[in-house]
Amino acid sequence: MTRDAPDLVLANARIVGGPDAPTDVTIRGGLVASIGRNDDAALERLDLEGRFLIPGLWDHHVHFSQWAKMRTRLDVTRGESAAQVAQLVAQRMAADVDHEATLVGFGFRDALWADLPTAQALDVVAPHRAVVLISGDLHSVWVNSAAQTRYGLVHHGLLREEEAFAVEGMLAEDSHDARHVLTMAAVHDAAARGVVGIIDYEMDDNVEVWAARMADGLDQLRVKAGFYKGMLGEMIERGMRTGQVIDGTGGLLSVGALKIISDGSLNTRTAYCHDSYPDTVNFGTNNVPPAELEGFMQEAADHGFEAAIHAIGDLANTLALDAFEATGARGSIEHAQLLTAEDIERFARLGVVASVQPEHAMDDRDVADALWPGRTERAFPLASLQDAGVRIALGSDAPVAPLDPWVAIAAAVERSRDGRDPWHPEQQLTRAAALAASTQFPAVAVGMPADLVACEESPLTASADVLRTMGVALTLVGGRVTWSSTRSDASP
Numbered sequence: 001m002t003r004d005a006p007d008l009v010l011a012n013a014r015i016v017g018g019p020d021a022p023t024d025v026t027i028r029g030g031l032v033a034s035i036g037r038n039d040d041a042a043l044e045r046l047d048l049e050g051r052f053l054i055p056g057l058w059d060h061h062v063h064f065s066q067w068a069k070m071r072t073r074l075d076v077t078r079g080e081s082a083a084q085v086a087q088l089v090a091q092r093m094a095a096d097v098d099h100e101a102t103l104v105g106f107g108f109r110d111a112l113w114a115d116l117p118t119a120q121a122l123d124v125v126a127p128h129r130a131v132v133l134i135s136g137d138l139h140s141v142w143v144n145s146a147a148q149t150r151y152g153l154v155h156h157g158l159l160r161e162e163e164a165f166a167v168e169g170m171l172a173e174d175s176h177d178a179r180h181v182l183t184m185a186a187v188h189d190a191a192a193r194g195v196v197g198i199i200d201y202e203m204d205d206n207v208e209v210w211a212a213r214m215a216d217g218l219d220q221l222r223v224k225a226g227f228y229k230g231m232l233g234e235m236i237e238r239g240m241r242t243g244q245v246i247d248g249t250g251g252l253l254s255v256g257a258l259k260i261i262s263d264g265s266l267n268t269r270t271a272y273c274h275d276s277y278p279d280t281v282n283f284g285t286n287n288v289p290p291a292e293l294e295g296f297m298q299e300a301a302d303h304g305f306e307a308a309i310h311a312i313g314d315l316a317n318t319l320a321l322d323a324f325e326a327t328g329a330r331g332s333i334e335h336a337q338l339l340t341a342e343d344i345e346r347f348a349r350l351g352v353v354a355s356v357q358p359e360h361a362m363d364d365r366d367v368a369d370a371l372w373p374g375r376t377e378r379a380f381p382l383a384s385l386q387d388a389g390v391r392i393a394l395g396s397d398a399p400v401a402p403l404d405p406w407v408a409i410a411a412a413v414e415r416s417r418d419g420r421d422p423w424h425p426e427q428q429l430t431r432a433a434a435l436a437a438s439t440q441f442p443a444v445a446v447g448m449p450a451d452l453v454a455c456e457e458s459p460l461t462a463s464a465d466v467l468r469t470m471g472v473a474l475t476l477v478g479g480r481v482t483w484s485s486t487r488s489d490a491s492p
Helices: 064-072 082-095 119-125 145-151 161-170 176-192 206-215 229-237 290-302 314-327 341-350 358-371 382-387 405-414 431-436 464-468
Strands: 008-015 023-028 031-035 044-047 052-055 057-062 103-108 131-135 140-143 157-160 195-200 222-228 253-261 307-311 331-335 353-356 392-394 452-455 472-477 480-484
Touching: 008 452, 057 392, 057 405, 064 103, 064 176, 082 103, 082 119, 082 131, 119 140, 119 145, 131 145, 131 161, 140 145, 140 161, 145 161, 157 161, 176 195, 176 472, 176 480, 195 253, 195 472, 206 222, 206 253, 222 229, 229 253, 229 290, 253 290, 253 331, 290 307, 290 314, 307 314, 314 331, 314 341, 341 382, 353 382, 358 405, 382 392, 392 405, 405 431, 405 464
Parallel strands: 008 044, 008 052, 057 195, 103 131, 195 222, 222 253, 253 307, 307 331, 331 353, 353 392
Antiparallel strands: 008 023, 023 031, 052 452, 131 140, 140 157, 452 472, 472 480
């Protein structure tokens, strides 16, 4: 159960988008009750000392359990070849005492490697221990022969899409206590970055998982729990619908959208495109045929569920928009990385949300230049979507990118990282647009839930470097302090 929110005054707050002069924000019953001077001595006061107050930040696309488990997994993101990644595995093998447990790593990106991620490359360094390495985009896994045997797999080496998802689902779970510790640490870190809510697309029964977590005392985060097509019938039988608040969670947990993965990813060369990948006849992978996609979306819409369709390649986006148009379903396209000009207009006309992850553009820019040559002017076309009147929602796809909205905001406004020149700067978002796409409310206003963040600089004027590492002084969910840089009681 959630704690009761105290009535309090946030004193001397500079409301972003409002008057420049500091003012007071009064919170009663978990809501913003008034904006303006309040000298009521009976109320608790938190002096923001002129810091900048914004609506709480949301990450609109995460895989939360995977993100929490990152702390225990081998980081192979710096490997620039199969040989280098195998060497990182060898180093971990030498350091580990327990060789019975599967060695799980995360973060390899093989699209531009000169060598291949084969089972043999891992067998040399781990001949008897199961090794499962998850790609940075979650759409492939690299497994050795011992892992093939342990998990009863048909293939070894590099497994893509459904085969990869199946392996990820089979990885041994930690104990309940260990999972709880990892979850609480990840939630604490999110609150420290100003996060008040997430949309979780973990491949699990997320309603049940988060209800259990909240029963265990987690109350620092709002969650919209997505689910996959294999659970659609069960969700209908349970009488659920998108937006339904789950009893016993203090209003923090609600049912999200039906998630369908219609194509693959760029790095895995399975994003479904109108044009083939260079030097091949490969157009990517259509995971769900159009008629089947429409069928799932129609059934979901008929029972009160929105749809969240994973589509990265431009053809996958075309087919997803066709399905939205044919069924009248409401919802979002997740990723929308490569779009035709015609489809950008259709997003707006159909009212489909573009749920995008700007940091992916920074991770994928070189791969996109290589695999989508001559098309990258319409890759991650954020400004074009904004100009067309499309509603944009920013996220991370954590663990693919960090669960940190400030990183997404910085990538959206600068389209640059690590000192490189901006990549297609004509597609940069304004700071105001990027901030709005990272919240559930356009501005701090009377009557809204007191999901608020006090930051050290104004996000409307801060440089991209400052945005990426923005200092957060205070985070509140429903008027409760979930993070404070000064108060020791902020994190239970």
